[in-house]
């Protein structure tokens with residue numbers, strides 16, 4: 001690979017004459033383009049294992065033309081947080097996304113987040129400021145689609161197709177196409193329907209992506225969500241001789257073909273990045289941290305329904321999925337009573353109780369706990385949880401409101417992990433890093449000056 005101008009803005013879009021001792025020669029300044037294809041929740045190890053079993057051939061041949069390293073996800077390691085981090089180049093304390101649902105502590109209410117809650121400029125806005133156009137397909141938490149210099153198809157959650165794309169004629173094109181943003185997870189109990197939705201999601205994604213590839217973009221991002229869905233519902237089947245093993249791998253083959261087709265259609269010289277946002281592991285247990293807090297005597301539920309509105313006055317703490325725990329702080333929560341100077345005591349006791357918690361099989365249930373004030377920095381840091389628990393492998397954390405016990409056998413086959421995601425760059429040997437580092441790395445590949453907001457490192 002050539003290294004012309006990497007990391008500098010010198011090489012422009014016009015022919016440049018260079019005077020040398022041999023005279024003047026001309027060359028066409030290469031237009032820098034970067035295409036990022038992301039496979040939600042795909043562990044690098046899963047791909048390597050599939051390649052060893054001679055699966056995913058189109059991806060395997062591509063894989064050999066670059067270097068792959070491990071990426072660490074965000075805290076917590078879920079798609080909304082990881083993709084808000086990727087989309088802005090700043091961590092959760094900067095963009096204010098800590099889950100799919102956020103709470104309003106004064107009202108003790110909760111709401112589902114949208115693109116409007118991501119409180120930092122997006123990569124495509126930075127690109128526009130530097131005179132570049134982006135085409136963005138299906139990155140989570142980009143709904144509703146806001147105007148941009150380029151084209152955007154929103155990722156999940158995206159309830160109305162008419163607001164899921166920019167410019168508006170692209171939204172009509174999606175409707176015509178019968179575009180499926182995401183398979184309905186409710187169909188996982190009916191696998192034939194689930195796999196047929198996966199097929200439709202990929203087929204419509206393919207047609208729209210290939211159309212957008214013909215637009216004059218500088219940064220192209222295609223996100224594949226179905227891999228996360230496959231892993232949640234059928235990972236164990238895929239890794240063992242499960243009932244839906246063949247269907248699981250057939251869907252992965254379709255993903256590999258889609259990636260290969262998009263790569264084949266890229267303009268010559270495009271820099272290519274493949275990545276995932278978090279790892280995955282088979283699950284054995286589901287742990288409801290609100291049920292755990294109730295057993296500890298720290299939470300009492302009142303009323304009906306779901307969410308912080310159920311937290312009874314006098315409670316000490318409650319949890320939101322996944323692993324986020326909030327104290328009832330004086331002056332912050334409605335009915336909050338814990339004085340700021342006492343919070344540390346409570347959090348230390350809570351950490352100890354969490355770290356000594358065992359699954360019904362006697363294994364540790366929690367791998368690590370973090371204090372929000374230690375891990376979140378930036379203008380939105382105070383929105384984050386007071387404590388974040390990271391589950392042990394095989395355990396999935398929920399903040400439930402059902403009033404049942406803490407542990408139940410996992411209803412899904414796979415759950416997210418902080419480690420195990422991957423970054424692959426064609427013709428490069430990147431260093432291992434974090435999801436937070438990818439935007440700075442993409443900017444280096446684009447040869448653009450790095451936006452000062454970016455918090456990550458360049459990995460090449």
Ligand SMILES: [Zn+2]
Nearest residue numbers: 041079228232
């Ligand atoms: Zn997921």
